[in-house]
Amino acid sequence: MTATVQTGPVQVTGEVLSVKKAGAYQHLTMVAPGIAERFRPGTFVTVAVGGPLSSTTLRRSLPVHRVRPTGAYGGTVECVFAVDDAATAWLAAAPAGTPLDVVGPLGRPYALPKEPVTCVLVGDGCASAPLFPLAERLRERSCVVHMLLGATTESALFGALEARRATRGVVVTTADGSVGMRGRVVDALPDLLTRVQADVVYAAGPHDVLHGVARAAEAHGAWSQTAIDVPDGCGTGLCLGCVLPVVGEDGVTRMVRACAEGPVFRGDRVRWDDLGTVPADARGAS
Amino acid sequence: MTDVDLSTDLAGLAMPSPVMTAAGCGGRELAAYTDLSALGALVTRTVTLDTRAGSPPPRVVETPSGVVSAVGLQNPGLQGFLTTDLPWFAQRKVRTVVSVSAGSLAEYGELARRLATAPGVDAVEVHLEVSDAHQTGKAVHVVRRDLPHGMPVLAKLAAGGDVASLARAAVDNGADAVVVTQGFPALVIDPVTLRPALGAGPGLLTGPAVHALALRCVWDVHEALPHVPVVGAGGIRTGFDALAMLLAGATAVQLGSVLLRDPSAADRVTRELTDELASRDLKSAADAVGLAHQQPDGSSR
Numbered sequence: 001m002t003a004t005v006q007t008g009p010v011q012v013t014g015e016v017l018s019v020k021k022a023g024a025y026q027h028l029t030m031v032a033p034g035i036a037e038r039f040r041p042g043t044f045v046t047v048a049v050g051g052p053l054s055s056t057t058l059r060r061s062l063p064v065h066r067v068r069p070t071g072a073y074g075g076t077v078e079c080v081f082a083v084d085d086a087a088t089a090w091l092a093a094a095p096a097g098t099p100l101d102v103v104g105p106l107g108r109p110y111a112l113p114k115e116p117v118t119c120v121l122v123g124d125g126c127a128s129a130p131l132f133p134l135a136e137r138l139r140e141r142s143c144v145v146h147m148l149l150g151a152t153t154e155s156a157l158f159g160a161l162e163a164r165r166a167t168r169g170v171v172v173t174t175a176d177g178s179v180g181m182r183g184r185v186v187d188a189l190p191d192l193l194t195r196v197q198a199d200v201v202y203a204a205g206p207h208d209v210l211h212g213v214a215r216a217a218e219a220h221g222a223w224s225q226t227a228i229d230v231p232d233g234c235g236t237g238l239c240l241g242c243v244l245p246v247v248g249e250d251g252v253t254r255m256v257r258a259c260a261e262g263p264v265f266r267g268d269r270v271r272w273d274d275l276g277t278v279p280a281d282a283r284g285a286s
Numbered sequence: 287m288t289d290v291d292l293s294t295d296l297a298g299l300a301m302p303s304p305v306m307t308a309a310g311c312g313g314r315e316l317a318a319y320t321d322l323s324a325l326g327a328l329v330t331r332t333v334t335l336d337t338r339a340g341s342p343p344p345r346v347v348e349t350p351s352g353v354v355s356a357v358g359l360q361n362p363g364l365q366g367f368l369t370t371d372l373p374w375f376a377q378r379k380v381r382t383v384v385s386v387s388a389g390s391l392a393e394y395g396e397l398a399r400r401l402a403t404a405p406g407v408d409a410v411e412v413h414l415e416v417s418d419a420h421q422t423g424k425a426v427h428v429v430r431r432d433l434p435h436g437m438p439v440l441a442k443l444a445a446g447g448d449v450a451s452l453a454r455a456a457v458d459n460g461a462d463a464v465v466v467t468q469g470f471p472a473l474v475i476d477p478v479t480l481r482p483a484l485g486a487g488p489g490l491l492t493g494p495a496v497h498a499l500a501l502r503c504v505w506d507v508h509e510a511l512p513h514v515p516v517v518g519a520g521g522i523r524t525g526f527d528a529l530a531m532l533l534a535g536a537t538a539v540q541l542g543s544v545l546l547r548d549p550s551a552a553d554r555v556t557r558e559l560t561d562e563l564a565s566r567d568l569k570s571a572a573d574a575v576g577l578a579h580q581q582p583d584g585s586s587r
Binding site: 232 | 310311312313315316318319336337338339340341342343344345346348350351352353355357360362363485493494543545546547548549550
């Protein structure tokens with residue numbers, strides 16, 4: 001083993017190994033050498049969809065569910081996504097062997113605690129996919145890991161079985177009550193934080209869920225690490241398309257990129273109520 | 287195949303290749319994917335005198351074969367640029383064209399005066415948003431006046447108007463070359479909100495959708511002003527797209543939205559351009575410039 005730490009993203013021409021249905025979602029496994037070695041939980045990859053003649057200009061960002069540095073096919077990367085537009089439909093229908101331009105890992109990972117603390121991992125729908133490699137790293141550090149998974153209904157839940165193997169305890173919520181508690185993850189979170197005496201909350205999901213998580217964590221006195229869903233764009237930080245207002249350590253609000261300065265932010269640093277705007281007190285606001 | 291000469295003289299700026307990056311689509315972010323010092327030149331994100339937070343999101347929306355965007359010139363301001371990005375480029379020997387924009391002539395002058403003494407500036411590109419010959423001329427004049435004589439001034443012209451008259455106004459006021467063109471005025475409606483999809487409302491269309499439009503602009507400017515160096519920008523994806531710009535009259539080309547899809551596109555386009563030239567027995571990029579305007583041999587037209 002060499003001691004060299006490989007960092008930074010790489011662009012590789014990989015290929016689709018398989019796309020399997022996972023409940024309401026698609027589980028994509030791609031061969032993408034070089035990415036697994038550099039991966040840290042919370043970072044993501046982007047893919048160019050539609051092949052070389054595609055009229056699609058922007059890349060699609062995919063949170064990473066699992067990586068395998070070596071194997072029969074070389075390094076692989078697994079992602080879970082929902083089909084919600086023509087691009088994701090193309091990806092879901094891509095036959096094994098389809099060449100795929102992959103860039104990653106991108107962005108800043110979840111910050112890991114130095115001490116063996118108690119952690120609650122909160123995911124909504126398939127956004128919970130990247131929490132599983134995180135749970136693994138936390139357990140390696142002797143952290144106690146609990147998971148809170150939510151969805152609209154049972155079939156939209158991702159990873160509940162795997163979560164039981166990977167964590168100390170799992171709480172499930174569905175909006176329609178088809179399985180677990182009726183309600184949303186943010187409804188169940190305050191009680192869970194108190195019950196397990198959580199020190200850190202890690203979350204992935206839509207903005208309103210992340211906002212609720214950040215608020216509950218703050219009320220409980222825990223740190224929160226929230227991963228923003230990176231919108232379609234370049235993924236490298238070039239296009240400045242994915243900005244959001246975040247308060248820096250100097251107390252100044254800046255418009256920062258979800259793809260480059262994120263996707264993981266401290267929950268208490270993001271100005272959740274001001275998403276979609278440039279706040280008047282942001283640096284450089286006119 | 288490899289003895290094609292790509293070296294390009296853009297109004298005195300010596301470049302190893304005619305392939306540049308366009309303002310806002312080339313920066314330190316690309317260094318992980320491409321050798322920035324091998325580019326013809328890198329055009330920086332547009333710099334303004336003061337820090338700009340930019341437009342509210344969404345800022346970039348995909349359309350068929352393109353993107354409509356309105357970033358609002360988010361940038362750290364001239365001081366931030368001079369202390370962070372510029373030395374970083376200079377240290378890595380990246381030929382650097384600084385794109386500037388200002389709200390007044392006084393600000394353009396201030397930008398030019400401070401860039402004139404900054405180490406590592408190879409040329410200045412004036413980012414022009416309004417399709418108005420008078421305003422184009424005035425902005426270029428002020429920037430040219432306060433820069434050293436040897437430093438090329440590029441005027442990046444607004445799209446959607448009479449590009450040849452804008453080019454003439456820029457050149458009459460001291461521009462050494464014109465960049466043709468900015469994105470085209472455009473709009474996208476959001477299917478849910480039934481309002482403009484971009485936070486800023488209207489935006490500019492770029493990408494392959496505008497390539498043929500930009501090619502026409504290059505053609506028109508070269509026809510009207512055959513001795514003015516033109517930089518072709520708009521929807522270039524392949525080596526042939528770049529060659530087409532040269533044939534229409536461009537001395538160099540800028541890559542924009544293709545770098546969003548493929549961060550190593552500059553390497554690929556440069557390689558493909560070499561092959562496109564070689565396969566047509568063209569010995570150099572310079573040999574291709576304006577060739578489409580010539581009558582074919584033996585033509586009796």
